[in-house]
Every structure is written in C-alpha cells, then in structure tokens.
Amino acid sequence: MPDHPLPDCFPPYDEAGQPQVPIEGYAATARRNPARALFRRPHTRTELTGPLDPAAKLVPGEGNLAVPGPGRVALGQLIHISGRVLDEDGRPVRGAVLEIWQANAAGRYANPLDAARDAPLDPNFVGHGRVATDAEGRYGFFTVKPGAYPVPGGPGRWWRPPHVHVSVIGPSSLSRLVTQMYFPGDPLNPLDRILNALPDPAARERLIARQTDPAEVEGEWLAYRFTLVLRGRRATPPLP
Amino acid sequence: MSATGSRSGAPLPPTGWQTLGPFFPQALFRDGVDNDLRRRRAGAPPTARGVPIRLRGRVLEEGGGPCVNALVEAWQADAGGRFRHPLDPDWREADPDFLGWGRALTDAAGRYEFLSVLPGGYRDAAGPRAPHVNLAVLASGVMRRLVTTAFFPGFAAANAADPVLSALPDPALRARLVAKDEGEAEGARIFRLDLVLRGDPETETPFFLD
Ligand SMILES: [Fe+2]
Numbered sequence: 001m002p003d004h005p006l007p008d009c010f011p012p013y014d015e016a017g018q019p020q021v022p023i024e025g026y027a028a029t030a031r032r033n034p035a036r037a038l039f040r041r042p043h044t045r046t047e048l049t050g051p052l053d054p055a056a057k058l059v060p061g062e063g064n065l066a067v068p069g070p071g072r073v074a075l076g077q078l079i080h081i082s083g084r085v086l087d088e089d090g091r092p093v094r095g096a097v098l099e100i101w102q103a104n105a106a107g108r109y110a111n112p113l114d115a116a117r118d119a120p121l122d123p124n125f126v127g128h129g130r131v132a133t134d135a136e137g138r139y140g141f142f143t144v145k146p147g148a149y150p151v152p153g154g155p156g157r158w159w160r161p162p163h164v165h166v167s168v169i170g171p172s173s174l175s176r177l178v179t180q181m182y183f184p185g186d187p188l189n190p191l192d193r194i195l196n197a198l199p200d201p202a203a204r205e206r207l208i209a210r211q212t213d214p215a216e217v218e219g220e221w222l223a224y225r226f227t228l229v230l231r232g233r234r235a236t237p238p239l240p
Numbered sequence: 241m242s243a244t245g246s247r248s249g250a251p252l253p254p255t256g257w258q259t260l261g262p263f264f265p266q267a268l269f270r271d272g273v274d275n276d277l278r279r280r281r282a283g284a285p286p287t288a289r290g291v292p293i294r295l296r297g298r299v300l301e302e303g304g305g306p307c308v309n310a311l312v313e314a315w316q317a318d319a320g321g322r323f324r325h326p327l328d329p330d331w332r333e334a335d336p337d338f339l340g341w342g343r344a345l346t347d348a349a350g351r352y353e354f355l356s357v358l359p360g361g362y363r364d365a366a367g368p369r370a371p372h373v374n375l376a377v378l379a380s381g382v383m384r385r386l387v388t389t390a391f392f393p394g395f396a397a398a399n400a401a402d403p404v405l406s407a408l409p410d411p412a413l414r415a416r417l418v419a420k421d422e423g424e425a426e427g428a429r430i431f432r433l434d435l436v437l438r439g440d441p442e443t444e445t446p447f448f449l450d
Contacts, residue, residue, distance in 0.1 A: 028381025
C-alpha cells in the first residue's frame with residue numbers, strides 16, 4: 001500500500017446544496033428524520049476511513065440493464081449514461097462502487113414493493129446494475145429512459161419525473177453518496193418535491209444529466225453524461 | 241456548470257443527496273454475505289481472529305412502525321482496533337482477512353443483522369476510542385443518511401472516555417447507544433441496538449452530524 005495524500009479534509013456540507021426535510025406530500029420524511037438536532041462529533045479514524053476495495057465485496061456486473069440476454073431488449077428509449085466520479089478537488093475516484101436502480105419505461109419498478117399500480121412490468125428489464133469506476137473515475141451504464149410515476153397516497157398527489165437512483169461507495173465513510181439523476185428539460189422536474197428539497201438552484205441543476213449532442217452519438221443509444229462529486233478533498237484512494 | 245477539470249481551482253461542490261426511496265432492489269443484497277463484516281471478499285472465509293458477534297436490531301419510524309427495505313451500513317475496526325487503511329499508522333498490523341464493512345437490507349419487520357467480531361478500541365488524536373461500530377441508515381424519507389455509533393456493554397470506563405460518545409450531553413442519550421447484551425447463540429455473542437429514526441425524547445436514537 002503506497003503512501004498517498006490522505007482524505008483529511010471533510011468540511012461540513014453546505015446546507016443549501018443538500019435536501020431539507022420534511023417534504024410536504026412525502027409523509028415518510030416527517031416520520032423518519034430525528035426530532036432532535038444532530039450532534040456534532042469529532043471525525044476520528046473510524047469516520048475518516050472506509051473499505052479500500054469495496055468492489056471486492058460488492059462485485060460489479062455488466063452495466064447493461066437493457067439487454068438481459070441474446071435477442072432480449074427492454075422496451076423504451078435506449079440510453080447510455082456515463083460520467084466520472086470526482087472528489088471535491090476534481091480528482092478522479094477510482095474503484096468506487098456505483099449502483100443504479102430505476103423504473104422501467106412505463107414507470108414501474110421490478111420490485112415486489114411496487115405493486116399498487118397498473119403500469120406493466122417488462123420481462124426484459126430488471127432495472128438495476130453495479131459497476132466500479134476505472135482509474136479515471138469513469139463509469140457507464142446502458143439502460144432505458146425510465147417513465148414517470150405518481151407518488152402513492154394522500155391528498156395533493158404528485159409525480160416523480162423520470163429519474164435514476166444512484167449509490168456510490170467511495171474511499172471514505174464520509175464520502176458516501178446516494179442521489180438521483182434527472183433528465184434535462186422534463187416538465188416534471190420543476191414540480192418534483194424531492195429534487196426541489198435542495199434549496200440551491202445550482203445544486204438542483206447538478207442533479208440533471210446533460211444530453212450528449214445527438215449528432216455525436218453512434219449506434220442506437222441516446223447518451224447522457226452525469227458527473228458525481230463525492231465529499232472530501234485529496235480523497236483518491238491508493239490501489240489496494 | 242461543468243463539474244470537471246478544475247483540479248487546481250476552487251473545490252467542486254459535492255453532489256446533493258437524495259433519498260434511497262422505497263424500491264432499493266433486493267437483488268443487490270446477498271443476505272449472509274453483504275452483512276458479514278468478517279469476509280474480505282465475496283466467497284472468502286470469515287476471519288479467524290476475534291470474538292464473533294451478531295449485532296442486530298430494528299429500524300423504526302415515529303409511532304414504532306418498521307422501516308422496510310432500508311439499508312443499514314456498518315464500518316468498524318478489527319479485533320485489534322486497526323483499520324486496513326493508510327490513515328491508520330498501524331495498518332500493517334491490521335487483520336488481513338477482515339473487511340470491517342457491510343450492509344444489511346431490513347426485512348418486513350424492519351430487522352437488520354450484522355455478523356462481525358467484537359471491535360478493538362484504539363487511541364485517536366481526538367481521544368481513546370472504545371470498541372464501536374459506526375452505523376448509517378438509508379431509507380425512503382431519509383433524504384441524507386443518518387449516522388450513529390453502536391457501543392458495547394462491559395466497557396464502562398472506555399465508553400465514558402470515548403470522544404464520540406462524550407459528544408452526547410446527556411447520560412440517558414449515551415446509554416441509548418450502548419447495545420444490549422443478549423447472550424450467546426450460534427457461536428457468537430448477540431448484541432441488540434434498535435435504531436429509532438424519530439420518536440419521543442425517551443426513545444429516539446441520537447444521530448450525529450455526518
Ligand atoms: Fe424512484
């Protein structure tokens with residue numbers, strides 16, 4: 001294990017760039033966040049460190065959600081999502097485990113917990129994947145554009161815009177990130193209460209992927225780019 | 241704005257958090273593997289060092305209902321109090337067969353369980369750390385992970401000196417982060433810590449600023 005610049009700088013999050021709770025119309029946010037203020041704690045070794053090679057435990061797969069087998073292709077707009085995982089200094093984070101999950105093109109999750117609606121399942125779309133970032137922090141997934149879905153329950157029904165859930169396990173416990181990626185120009189984006197839980201418009205904008213110029217796209221996959229910035233400076237891990 | 245290419249400029253703002261949502265795929269969780277902190281790799285045997293433990297409990301919302309399909313993530317030192325990480329000056333002595341990281345997906349009753357070994361304490365710049373396991377909860381409605389720490393009974397002096405446990409101002413809150421000893425089963429010591437994400441002041445779990 002070579003010496004390397006240590007992940008020694010984890011300033012507190014800027015609250016304007018992070019979601020605020022509770023969210024009206026999302027009852028779980030009122031039932032599942034502490035009534036008491038969070039306590040400040042020192043960052044000791046346990047907080048600052050993390051597993052160096054999470055991909056050894058969470059084994060990466062193909063990164064293709066849309067073609068589960070020969071001759072089987074999911075319904076919907078075929079898309080490619082790619083980008084980089086960086087630290088706050090813009091350094092690539094290599095070996096991070098990146099997982100995505102999403103609804104199918106009809107707005108239905110292939111999850112038994114999502115069973116209360118008419119939207120159909122697609123036998124050719126399971127809707128989750130896992131990859132590890134390369135030495136330049138790059139990742140990529142082939143998938144379909146997810147459909148929107150209505151949030152169940154309650155008065156004042158609202159809709160989730162098309163979105164892809166993203167989980168990143170990086171080099172430090174403090175650099176953990178779970179977020180959602182949105183699609184540019186969707187009229188549901190400005191109405192989404194979860195996206196709008198971020199007070200800073202620039203922070204919301206950073207959760208919206210950028211579409212690659214279609215003229216530059218070869219093949220049948222519309223392309224989107226989505227950059228993820230993990231908390232922490234000088235946080236690039238050494239090779240294990 | 242572009243988020244790339246500013247290697248030497250102002251820091252990039254970290255990406256905003258969003259909730260895990262209710263539909264984290266069960267297929268991304270392998271029970272008995274992902275929640276076993278003793279295994280360095282998928283398929284590797286568990287470490288032979290240390291006292292085997294099972295740390296279990298329930299994740300509960302206001303009113304006592306279960307948080308179903310929530311992730312609980314765990315990270316801890318090995319039995320000797322070391323991390324296989326360059327921030328630990330003694331990382332060369334860390335248990336090479338121990339990972340120390342795992343995650344559990346809660347069941348329909350909100351239950352989680354980790355298989356691990358009793359962590360060792362260590363000296364940190366902030367003070368002497370008692371044996372502990374850091375826990376993070378991700379769930380629908382939780383917009384940013386909620387972090388807390390499990391401590392162990394039988395370490396009263398070490399717990400009293402721990403700089404993170406001491407960050408809680410009230411003895412009743414500190415006691416709430418000490419797991420309950422539930423004896424032994426299946427060759428492991430059993431400890432329980434329920435995680436009450438929201439509740440009345442007498443039951444809510446204390447959580448830390450991340
Ligand atoms: Fe969703």
